Structure formats: structure tokens, C-alpha cells
Amino acid sequence: MTTLDLPAQTAQAKQSEQRSTSAARLKLPLAASLEHRRLQCYMMLILLDVLMIIVAMLGASEAQYGMTPASQLRQLALLVPFYVIAALAFNAYSLSALTSSRFSRHRAFASLLAAFTMLIFIAFFAKVSDQISRVSTGASFLACAITLILARTAVQPLIRKMCGPTAQNVLILDDGGLPVRIPHAWHIDARQHRLVPNRNDPHMLDRLAMFMTNMDRVLVSCPPERQMEWAMVLKGANITGELIDETVVAMGVLGARRVNDTGSLVVSAGPLGMRGRAAKRAMDLAIAGSAVMFLAPLLLTVALLVYLEDRGPIFFKQQRQGRNNRLFWIYKFRSMRVAQLDSAGARSASKDDDRITRIGRLIRRTSIDELPQLLNVLRGDMSIVGPRPHALGSLAGTKRFWEVDPRYNQRHSLKPGLTGLAQVRGFRGATDTEADLSGRLQADLEYLDGWTIWRDVQIMFATFTVLIHDRAF
Structure with a gap:
């Protein structure tokens, strides 16, 4: 361990140093290495999981049969490697598993479920499934799940004691850039300690290396003109180095990409992949199709009442902006008088709005006026759940919605929905x-x-609690 006495750069800093000598004297390295401790914790978790599965399986067999049949031992011999393989695939032995008890328990349970599924799959194709007792298998799974969850919960304080709350050593070097504060990280003022990214000075590189020793991540906050120098220093430091850049947050950067000699910042991506879109569409079709058939009597009754009130059209159509910023026609039961319809949506409905009909006031208050949008869902314009589409002329105060917040159009990366998180809140x-x-x-x-x-x-379930609300007018 090295102790550095670091002189101040200015008279003011020198006076400050005299008032607090502890701030000027650092013991380097700043922290002990956590790499071996993390590895020890991973090995401990593996051994603990295996032990708990063995104890639970044998215990369940003893409770049921008074002994452990040979068939149970064969299952156990297969289950243990299946579990370890699944746990590795599901990140049950990862940094997140060390820092989050909930994540650790969930991944252990998912791994156990996958292991039992593989065991049953193998037994079926080996044509020995008739030798597996459903009651015994169910009891074994339940016993293993309980013991794994309890063991993972119990061992978490020991892991935290060994590796700390983040299980990582993080160093932040402030070289005059954007102020950054990360809990449980080392924050070092590079200017106070005369740390500069001078690649031509071996002694300076050695000093920087001493500060970075045993760090898992090093973040440097500096002006743009010094980013290249810091990047070159970090690349030669055999460490995970990062440069703080305020434009990353401002532009919502998702990542970076380099192809040949061209680099780019990834600033947008569809929130759903192919499988996600397929699952969401299948759910939309199943729910919307079933709802239309189930609610057909109500829909027909409301349509008749809307027509009888003033002999006007049943539906109100209005252009809204949907996914990919494309315009579509949204359908609602008409709740306003024909002569006072506002197709542009420039005027929001108010509590004592004189444009709303008697039946319109009822169907708006109960959200029944929104039900024709089930047809929009079947057409593919909308989804059951998603950001609600707003009228093009809608105002927040005196501004258009997209003028209030530049992030507004990000809502259009998904299909708009009949209901959404904003509505249930x-x-x-x-x-x-x-x-x-x-x-x-x-x-x-x-x-x-x-x-x-x-x-x-x-x-969707939460929506049923807000179908009738005092802001529907």
C-alpha cells in the first residue's frame, strides 16, 4: 500500500489542505480487489444451491417413502447438472444476483423450474415417464423451491459483507466535466490531485494506475477537448473505462456502434422485437375479438340510444397520430351534438360542456364511448394497452403537446392503446x-x-378500477 502526500495547486487549496490533512493524504490503492471475492461468492452460491437441492430431494423422499428409492437418486443425479446449466443461462450467478436478493431468488426459482422441465422432457423421450410419480415430483419441486429461496435470502447479508452493496469498485475522476455522483463510488478531483492524461509522462501514467488499481469501472468527467487523451489513457490501463458525456442523456443515446471506420450513436430503437410484437398482437386480437362478441348487446344498445337522441351519426371519427407517427382514424361513440363536433380537438371537453348530449355525458363518464376503438384494435391501428392517442389540435395551456416537451413524439414508437399506464394512474x-x-x-x-x-x-386489470372517474366529461 502506497501513501501519497499531494500538494495543493493554489494558495486557497493549500489553506484548505492545512485545515483538513486527511483530504490531502490518500492510501493507494483506494480499495481492495473484489474480483476474487465475487468469484468466491459465485462458488458459494453454486455449492449452496446444489446442497439445498440434494437436501430437499432427499428430505421429500424420506417424508413420502421413509427412504430414498433408486429412481429418486437417478432423478437427483440428472437434476443437479440441469439446474447448474439453467442457472448459468439465467444469470443466477451474476453481479445482479450478488446485489439484489429479489433478483437472486427469482433467477434461482426460474432455473429450478427449467431443470425440472428438462428432467420431465428427458424422462418422456426415454419412455420412463411412467416411473416418475407426479406427487413425488411435485413435492420435490416444492421442497427445492422453498429451500433455495430461503437459502438465497439467508446468504445475502454475508455476500453484502464480503463484496459491499454494489459488489464493484467504481472510481469517478472529476477533471472539470459534468458533475457526477454515484452512491458507494470513489470520487476523486483530478485537478486537486494533479492527475492529468499525459501519455508522454511515464510517472504520471504510474500515478494514474495507482488510483485505478483494483477498480472494476473508472468514469472520467472532463471537457470535450480532453476526452481523446483520457480515452487513450484508459485504453492502456487494462480496465473498464468510461467517459461522461452530457449529450448522451440529452439525446437519449442507447449505445454506440462502429462499422469499419465509421462510428455512430444509437439514439432510437423499436421498443419491441419480433416476438414481443407477435405476442402483443396475438393478445390484442384475442381480447378485442372476444370483447366485441361479448359486448355486442351493449354496443348495439348504445348505438341505438346515440342515434335516437338527435338522429345524428352513431360514431365520431377523428384523426390521431399512431405508431411510426402515422395518422389513423379513431372511432368513438358520438357524445356531442352534431353541429358542435370538434374534429381537430382544439377544445378539450370540460365538466359543464354544453356540447355534450345527455347520453353522451353517461357514456363518457363510464368510458363506454371508447369501446368502438376495439375495431381500431382489430384493424391494427391500436393496441389494448399503450399510450393514449391525442387529438392533433390538443393544447396543454397555450402550447401543442409536442411544444411542451421534446420527448412527446417518443410515445409514437408503439401503437396507441385503449388504456395505458397514464390512465390507470x-x-x-x-x-x-x-x-x-x-x-x-x-x-x-x-x-x-x-x-x-x-x-x-x-x-388491463387496473383499468377496471378507473372506468368510472370524475375527470371523464
Whole structure:
């Protein structure tokens, strides 16, 4: 371990150093290496998982039979390697498993489920499935799941003690760039400690190396003109080095790509891959098709009431912007008088809006006016769950929606939906101020980030709790 006494660069810094000598004296390396500790934890988890599976399987057999049959031992001999293989594939032994107890438990359970599935699959094709007891297999799976989850939960404090809260050593070098604070990281002022990216000075490179020793990540925050020098230094430091760049956040950069001699920043990508789009479309067709048939009596009744009120058209059509920024016609049951329809959507409906008919007030309050959009879902213009499409002339205060926040058009990377995360959180009704748009936009962007079909299901169930609401007018 090396101790450096680092002189100040200015008189003011020198006075500050005299007031706090601990800030000027550093023991290098800054931290002990965590690489071997992480490896020890991974090995500990593997051994713990294997031990828990063995104990659970043998315990279940003893409880059921009073002994362990040879067939159970053969299953156990197959299950253990199957589990380890699945756990490696599902990242049950990863950095996230060391830092998150919930992630660790979930991946262990998923690995166990995959291992039992492989075991049953092998037994079926080996034509020995008749030798496997369903009750015994179910009891063994349940016992293994419980012991694995309990063991993973119990060992988490020990892992945290061995590796710390992040299981990584992170160093942030502040060289006059964007201020960055990361919890549990080392923050070093490069100017205070006279650290410069001088590749022509072997002694300076040695000093930088001492600061970086045992670090898993090094982040440098510096002005653009010094980024190239820092990049060259980091490349020769045998370390994961990163440069802080404020444009990454401003442009929403997703990653970088280099092809031959051309580099580019990836700033956009479809939020769903092919399998995700297929699953979402299949769910849309199944739900919308079933809903149309089930709700046919209600739809016909409402259509008749809308027509009888003033003999006007049943449906109200309006252009909205959908996926890929393409315009489409959205369908609703007409709730306003024919002469006062607002096709552009320039005026939001208000609580005492004189344009709304008697039946219109009822179907708007109960969200029944939105049901014809099931036809939009069947046509492929919309989805059951997604960001709600807004009228082209909608205003938040005195501005168009896209003028309030430049991120607004990101909503159009997915099909608009009958319901969405913003709606179940209560962001509905008129947007009289710019603040009225902010909450729903943030919810829509959150929905786009990390889509899963299970979240769609949760939103659909949550929608039933907000079908009748006081902001529907």
C-alpha cells in the first residue's frame, strides 16, 4: 500500500489542505480487489444451491417413502447438472444476483423450474415417464423451491459483507466535466490531485494506475477537448473505462456502434422485437375479438340510444397520430351534438360542456364511448394497452403537446392503446396547463421502457378500477 502526500495547486487549496490533512493524504490503492471475492461468492452460491437441492430431494423422499428409492437418486443425479446449466443461462450467478436478493431468488426459482422441465422432457423421450410419480415430483419441486429461496435470502447479508452493496469498485475522476455522483463510488478531483492524461509522462501514467488499481469501472468527467487523451489513457490501463458525456442523456443515446471506420450513436430503437410484437398482437386480437362478441348487446344498445337522441351519426371519427407517427382514424361513440363536433380537438371537453348530449355525458363518464376503438384494435391501428392517442389540435395551456416537451413524439414508437399506464394512474381529462401533460407523458415513457406482456395484463386489470372517474366529461 502506497501513501501519497499531494500538494495543493493554489494558495486557497493549500489553506484548505492545512485545515483538513486527511483530504490531502490518500492510501493507494483506494480499495481492495473484489474480483476474487465475487468469484468466491459465485462458488458459494453454486455449492449452496446444489446442497439445498440434494437436501430437499432427499428430505421429500424420506417424508413420502421413509427412504430414498433408486429412481429418486437417478432423478437427483440428472437434476443437479440441469439446474447448474439453467442457472448459468439465467444469470443466477451474476453481479445482479450478488446485489439484489429479489433478483437472486427469482433467477434461482426460474432455473429450478427449467431443470425440472428438462428432467420431465428427458424422462418422456426415454419412455420412463411412467416411473416418475407426479406427487413425488411435485413435492420435490416444492421442497427445492422453498429451500433455495430461503437459502438465497439467508446468504445475502454475508455476500453484502464480503463484496459491499454494489459488489464493484467504481472510481469517478472529476477533471472539470459534468458533475457526477454515484452512491458507494470513489470520487476523486483530478485537478486537486494533479492527475492529468499525459501519455508522454511515464510517472504520471504510474500515478494514474495507482488510483485505478483494483477498480472494476473508472468514469472520467472532463471537457470535450480532453476526452481523446483520457480515452487513450484508459485504453492502456487494462480496465473498464468510461467517459461522461452530457449529450448522451440529452439525446437519449442507447449505445454506440462502429462499422469499419465509421462510428455512430444509437439514439432510437423499436421498443419491441419480433416476438414481443407477435405476442402483443396475438393478445390484442384475442381480447378485442372476444370483447366485441361479448359486448355486442351493449354496443348495439348504445348505438341505438346515440342515434335516437338527435338522429345524428352513431360514431365520431377523428384523426390521431399512431405508431411510426402515422395518422389513423379513431372511432368513438358520438357524445356531442352534431353541429358542435370538434374534429381537430382544439377544445378539450370540460365538466359543464354544453356540447355534450345527455347520453353522451353517461357514456363518457363510464368510458363506454371508447369501446368502438376495439375495431381500431382489430384493424391494427391500436393496441389494448399503450399510450393514449391525442387529438392533433390538443393544447396543454397555450402550447401543442409536442411544444411542451421534446420527448412527446417518443410515445409514437408503439401503437396507441385503449388504456395505458397514464390512465390507470389517474392522468385523464383536460390539459388546462402544461403540468397536466407532464404526469401522463412521464407515465407513457415509463411504459415504453422495458415492456413486458405481464405489465400489459396488470394495466388491463387496473383499468377496471378507473372506468368510472370524475375527470371523464
